[in-house]
Amino acid sequence: MKHLILLPLALLSSLATAKDMPVFDAHIHYSHDAVIQVPPKEAAAILRKAGLKKALISSSDDNGTQAIYKEAPDIVVPALRPYRRRGEISTWMHDPTVITYVESRLAKYKYKALGEFHAYGDDIDTPVLQRMIALAKQHDLLLHAHSDADAIDRIFKTFPDARVLWAHSGFGRPDEIRASLRKHKNLWSDLAFRDDQASENKVPAEWRAAFEEFPDRFVVGTDTFAPERWYYIGSHADYTRGWLKDLPATIAKKIAYENAETMLSLHNEK
Template sequence: MTRSFFRAIAMVFITCAAATGLAQTLDPKSVELAKTVPIADIHMHTYSRNGPSTAEVVERMTANNIRWGGGVGDLRIDIADALRGRHIPAAGQREFAESFIRQGASALIETENVYFRDLFRDAHDMFAKGTIKGFGELHTNNENSGPQPFRRKIKTDNPVIRKFYTIANEFGGFVQLHTQHNAEFTEDILRLSEDFPNTTTILSHCLPHGQPEDLANLFKQRKNIMCEMSATGELHNRLARVNRPGRAYSANGLRPKWKALIEEFPDRIMLGSDTCCGWDAHYGEAITEIRTNLLPYLRFDVIEQVAYKNALRVFKLDAGR
């Protein structure tokens, strides 16, 4: 066989390795920082029913050096009291879920829905007192990215979501959305983020079915859109028994296009665990996956920003350690 043949084979290997992250050279400083950097968990579920106790939540956070957490799930005053300035209290997910389960997807766009009425009435006072800082996780389109009985698809720019944005806008709050990427969503979220400039949109899981270029398109057009990277590795696929590689990172490392996105927009990306759906026992695995397969592949100067500094800024958290 000719030398050119072996050269061609080598180029194929290098190309494949780069595509999977194998060709990435790790900075030893990044590897060490990834092990110890404190993390803000922006997708930390805290269910009222069959959820972990306050002591269990605090223990898991401490064991994994998670200094701040919240952003989704049921509003639990016990956890808020335990974490105080380290908590990111959110409301709306329980009401959204109850309405869908009992009334169906069509009820999720009705502002006079009994499940939303009390929340909308009380939300201003809750923001003013610091009881909540935003709303989430609100599922508008998870028809291909959630447990089958929980799937639905509604338009993101609808009267109910607009009401959430209107209230959050008055207080500089956030709305965390779980929705899949498509052209209609892009139009909706660009319109909402323009109409409510004081509301920060957080895209759960960095927009399921979205590619780095789709997120870059949104980030370039709006300063108040961010995303969090929970469930973009391999663990959640294994837990869901889905035979699919990690969307953004895997045991082979962080995919080059995702690395490029994060390092181009380091002020727009945050981290999350998303141990929903009875997966609380896997919390440590979710954080370990982030520390070993995602963070070490970032530039040293970006790691702290993504791990917690963006969250401190957006949610006005207590920076004390």
């Protein structure tokens, strides 16, 4: 009889693994090609199976975000990308029709962020970027910037009270990221698509120091930049839970989901 009792308990323990640490994935795209390859109902099922508490999702064009939001409004936190199609990454900041598009979407739908957008250095000084920053201020939106440190500095020079999520943290070293976090109190570091912050579920010393200095300023994400990346959302969530267990529980919870909730002001909606 003992074996009959222990087996179900072990099975239940295994099934609960996906839920033992809620994860807020703060970097997911659901662009037009992903919608075709992974239809909205399947995409929503992937988010739920991964045990995600929330997911910050944007798309090119915005129709993908709206489609997945309808399927999973309890999980999806909508973000608005300025891209209407692939191929605009290096040109959008010089195209004034982008602003017309962004303003029309903001008038029609609710969002929590603008981006992820790509901008480097003095791209921030272009009229299109300056208007984007003004719209973020007007609508109280987070700016999700795939940028270098110079561009991050320029965003805060334009709008000192901005909230900025630094996509991939510029792919910088932990010490470089820490330097920027010291300069800007409303800057968060996006760890999406990085595999150097953990090895065999152990957090390297340089990353541990960064997490300990700024426990409130790091978030995790998958970065589904291509449709096939959608099938990695679950495994990435499990990978994240694995290396977070090497950190103190209070810091792990912050990085897993609490920081993203604070960054996006979701606490105000509870």
